[in-house]
Amino acid sequence: MSDISKPASAGVAPRRPSASLSVRLAHWLPRIVLAPSFMAVLIGVYVFIGWTLWISMSSSSMLPRYDFVGLEQYVRLWNTPRWHTAVINLFLFTALFLAITIALGLLMAILLDQNIRAEGVLRTIYLYPMALSFIVTGTAWKWMLNPDLGIEKLVQSWGWESFAFDWITRPDFAIYCIVIAAVWQSTGFAMAIFLAGLRGIDGSIIKAAQIEGATLPRIYASIIVPMLRPAFLSVIVLLSYISIKSFDLVLALTNTGPGGSTEMPSTFMFAYTFQRNQMGVGAASAIMMLMTVAAIIVPYLYSELREDSHGH
Amino acid sequence: MKLKSALFASVLALPVPAMAQDKGTIEVLHHWVSESEVAALNVVREKLAAEGFGWEDSAVGGMSGANATQALRTRLASGNPPGAMQFLGYEGQNWFAEGVVRDFADVATAEGWFDAIAPQVRDFVTKDGAFFAMPINMHRQNWVWANKKVFDEHGLTVPGTWDELIAMGPVLKEAGIVPLATGDEAWQIQLIFDALVADLHGPDFYRRSVVELDPEALSGPEMIDVFDTLRQVRGLVDDGFVGRDWAVATGMVASGEAAMQVHGDWAKGEFLAQGLTEGEDFLCFATPSETPSFLFLIDSFGAFKTSDAATTAAQDALAMATMDPQVQREFNMIKGSIPARSDVSVDGFDACAIKGFEDRAAAVESGAMLGALTHGFASQPQFAGVFGDVVGQFFVTDMTSQQAVEMLASGIANAM
Secondary structure, three states, rough: OHHHHHHHHHHOOOOOOOHHHHHHHHHHHHHHHHHHHHHHHHHHHHHHHHHHHHHHOOOOOOOOOOOOOOHHHHHHHHHHHHHHHHHHHHHHHHHHHHHHHHHHHHHHHHHOOOOOOOOHHHHHHHHHHHHHHHHHHHHHHHHHHHOOOHHHHHHOOOOOOOOOOHHHOOOHHHHHHHHHHHHHHHHHHHHHHHHHHHHHOOOHHHHHHHHOOHHHHHHHHHHHHHHHHHHHHHHHHHHHHHHOOOHHHHHOOOOOOOOOOOOHHHHHHHHHHOOOHHHHHHHHHHHHHHHHHHHEEEEHHHHHHHHHHHHO | OOHHHHHHHHHHHHHHHHHOOOOOEEEEEEEEOHHHHHHHHHHHHHHHOOOOOOEEEEEOHHHHHHHHHHHHHHHHOOOOOOOOOOOOOOOHHHHHHHHOEEEOOHHHHHHHHHHEEOOHHHHHHOOOOOOOOOEEEEOOOOOOOOOOEHHOOOOOOOOOOOOHHHHHHHHHHHHHOOEEEEOHHHHHHHHHHHHHHHHHHHHHHHHHHHHHOOOOHHHHHHHHHHHHHHHEEEEEEOOHHOOOOOOHHEEEHHOEEHHHHHHHEEHHHHHHHOOOOEOOOOOEEEEEOOOOEEEEEEEEEOOOOOOOOHHHHHHHHHHHHHOOHHHHHHHHHHHHHOOEEEOOOOOOOOOOHHHHHHHHHHHOOOOOEOOOEEEEOOOOOHHHHHHHHHHHHHEEEEEEOHHHHHHHHHHHHHOO
């Protein structure tokens, strides 16, 4: 690379100035174009990760304080019962949210793929929740799940007096309400990706399998679903990051209640940093979140990049 | 509703800056965005305009001021603080300790501000002879709001103790009325807890436990008794309390669906907005106790140090306007609170506010004037948050009182 720029920088009467300029430009253009976003990412992401790490090892309370107290804030963090609730909730929520959304999305995609009528209309309807913000979803579901206003009251007024659906009022069940709302919002999105994947599968493969005498469920289970692997990966990565950043949905739906039972690491971090004047603990929780994400993303990136280099 | 109040706010904001740019403009960061709050703030704004100063409004609503605080931190960190900011709780003290807030001791001494406010309020706006925040209003947190018709129909009278209040529960429930309306948000529950701590075991216990955070007081038999009583209070609340806004709970009392709500005096506006009158439609009385206390919270304005002379002049004018007795009178009549200055006349205030004036005078006298824990006037936010966690969780689960006090003591120790 550097040997291309050398003759030009020598500056002694270049024989073909225009060519040399365009070569130089072609050489530098990608860097110039990428520089702003590279700088933005470098400062906006990596510098602040470093800053947060520093704050998490300082005694910062209301404002940042640049001293060093070692792992004291981490000890404090892990001694906070609320943080334990948040971590358990994150894993519970992520596991259920991913499993249910993927299962339902795949099922809906397969059903829609059967050349049914009005597919376009149905597809739009299923995809609509994705157009809403989590605040709207959260508020709407807050009312629907409220036993005195929503589903429970409706079913009871139909005559099923003993019907009970009061999960949102019960601290040990409220987290599942958040799963319900999040699944409702994201299933259509998972469906759309799977549907695109299904459309990409060559019909002749299915025909061949049918000729061999395979039943339709068998064809899906053994041939089509394994072929959707790239779609699965996209869905898993996108949904995982939705679940880790799930902040607005929790605030709108339960506001971490009842009794702090639906606390998530993101809401915990916000509360400790900005409401409770414990910036050090907040930063420590942010670093813990980063490490959780890294534990998932790094192996994934590693395997993807390795496959990439093998593929070429 | 939102749109209406936003329009209302913008209409109010229009005429003022047009005529008042000459001497200087001050940017004020606050979290007052509701209709009555904006209207009340406009009293201060007009006073400033009359003095020839402009007002640049920076309202950051939401999260009980947490969003505004976040905005302030960002701006301080980038070296661009607003001219003035609304403070709640220990915020003023903490920012003053950071050395970023101006001291108005000279003008405060000249104008007699130190003596115009109650000694308990002084803890939040002064420090070692410095006067760093100008308190404009005072709310009382420990009120009970009751539906008069419901009380009359069931032959109920104003309870003298919490036991009497709790005993009203079965009668009301039988009649299909929710005895006590509240939401499950931690702060709404914590507000009841604050009242119980002060009411059941007196102001001294309140000071030892929630202000000084004495470990013995936090896990002693008195605190267990407070939680036992809170458990009984839970029995007065219906099951639809999840996610219920405080104003919705107030609406339930106004409509007679519920009999009572324990809440601060900002609830009064909800009754008045429906055209109801105190004494005829609704009742206001202090939370029942043999040693009645006055749990207060104040809003104050502090000014950030700046080298800009025009802003400094505007800050001085804002301080004078905020502490002006007439401004405080008009501001609080609209906002529903009472003036932070103790020397403003009660004439023209409504019956509940007048009761507030009287109770405050009595509480200052008897040492029962206490900062409200829920709103950050008892202990620093990191500790107040622990109380909120435990009380909120206790109320919605079947945790025992013993478990609650243990969680409280360990949580406070962990936050130290």
